[in-house]
Amino acid sequence: MHFVLRLATALTLGCLVWFVSADLSVSAQSSTTNPYRATFGWEQLPEGRVLGTVSGVFPDPDGRHLWILDRCGANECAGTDLDPIMKFDLEGNLVDSFGAGLFAFPHGFFLDHEGFLWVTEGGSHGDSRAVAGEAMGIGHQVLKLNQQGDVVMRLGEAGVWGDGPNHFNGPSGVVVARNGDIWVSDGHRGGNNRIVKFSADGTFLLEVGGGVGSESKEAARFSDPHDIKMDSQGRIYVADRGNSRIQVFNQEGELLYIWTHYGKPSGLFIDRNDILYAGDGLSGMVRTGPPDNWRSNLGWEKGIRIGDLKTEQAWVTHFIPQHDEDVGAGIEFLGVDFDGNIYAGEVSRRRLVRYVPHRPSELIRTQ
Template sequence: MLMDKTKKLIASFIFMSVVLLMAPSGTAQVNGAGLSETEKLIQLSRRPTSTMDNPYELIENWPTLLAGQEWGAAIGLIPDDTGGLWMLFRSEPPINYINADGQILKSFGDGMIVQAHGFCMDNDGNLWAGDSGPFGDDPTTAGRGFQIHKFSQEGEHLLSLGQAGLSRAAEDTFIGPTACAVMPDGNIVIADGHWPRPSNAQQDGDRLVVITPEGEFVRAVGKMGAGPGEFMGPHALAYDAQGRLYVADRSNNRVQILDENLDFLDDWRHFGRPSGITVLVDGTFVVADSESGARLPGPSIAPEGGPGAMARNPGFQVGVRIGRTNGSLQHYIPGTRPEGMAADNLGNIFAGLTGGCDLSPSGGCLQKWVRK
């Protein structure tokens, strides 16, 4: 499928190979007499390469695609405890299970997804794969997209939510689902509202949607805006061990932290412009920034302005920032802009690229990092 202008713009970024890092004990420090702790963290984050290190190395030529498969953006990653993971990517078939050796053992979902976006596993082991719909006006996708699909791990299609081809914020439709996560009570929370979006899509209404594992609507939370508990392009979701939800509120250039009732607790702006988030059980907090400094379309009420903005989140660099769920910063991965982000409890970190895949030493759009 031909990419629209927006996707071409995004894909045109040149990626260097990732040099991933994660955490010896201690937190990077920055001098800043007279600055608040928040201001110090922002200052630190804006010049990360001089203050944060990297004890990880990339596995080259991992994974290996099936015969006839082609790489597409690796947007959704769900690791297991064996060193492998489930991957949702923008190619066919979109859903793949990859073992620790990089071999694809399962593959399904052909022809069901326009723009893969959002991937999670519920407490029964079923997979939820989002389809945000096209990023711009694309007549070839008419009547498709703006849904989320549920599959068994054997590839059985169990249900689809949303109305194909219709972008609306309602109980039975989505603006454009971008992420999902399992809540502490077993329900599923979905981030709804991708930027950019087609002209015939709803241009406001960004929110979080709660559904049951059976797909029944429970409630919607938030509205489009820049205030506490408001969202502008929510792009990734992750829970910590205390039941707090971290939302990549991308077009607001912040991570929002919500409690178990999805009420606002805090927001952090020192992890860059977040596209991907993952949280480990030990409190390690990993955020991918794929857009800082880029000239990209966005909502008219974005901090930098609408579609004609010169740069998003000026002063920050793309890359991966690693810290703790207490808000501290420790490490930085320069020269890469993944959106898909995951880490397992074996110490492996996975990065899903949305462009520049041919330049990656991994051989494609998925990168696996292990401790040196």
């Protein structure tokens, strides 16, 4: 009898702990502060020109301009003569643009410490978004451009997919270290499921994960690595979107952390104070079929999660929920200017949302 009572008590406490833990994990997501308000129509474009899917935003080092990667007023650039790379002042006025004809499905975007712009072609072979580019003989590359729009370096072979040291399959993101080393997340959904490191001259150095059909929940493996960023310590952050987690690596490609408290991250941004912003535009959307069936991340809200990478585990301290009725894929790309304003690209609505700080926040005060 005493054994049964002790067993029942233990089971009850076990259930209580589970429910409390589950409750805490949910409330931790929804009770964090939101010191931002959404604004619209910041961008001032020529008559007839509209933004499509914005897949990258970076502040210029001069502190007076912002660079945006746009999919040519739609969700791809193939067949248009529009410029996908755009330079704005902080009042939203367009001051320069270039890149027409270079990309079919521009995806990853990065501005390095020397002022060079990097763009990836994110359509993986077999995905409808790669078809037009492959037919045009472009895609599956990472391009480096100067601020006059000249291509000064190419990684990968135009229009040719593969998983060796000289080929990509829909590279989704790129980040460059101060010593010039280049990291690429390769690739987009159905792609190579790996991250790759190159030296400044494009020499292959290492890879982690890899191969079409290699989607896996295992540590240091990936399912749709959708973005890649680096902090001031040189740690590499991968938005392992299909697995609803962020994986963190050192410069040797060794795994440091696996974080599941940032929802289902599509896009990452790390500011100069090592504040991490993670855009989640897919949580709660039921996803079935190939390449996997565990992608839905039910029970989580879409939005932007913010944490401080200078703290242990970088727990989420601010959460900006999706502000509108759900119409499909939401925020997948984002950037932050030096004043703490967040610029987020929504996929289904094909619009840019500017989130402006409207009340005190310890994160905003550190900008």
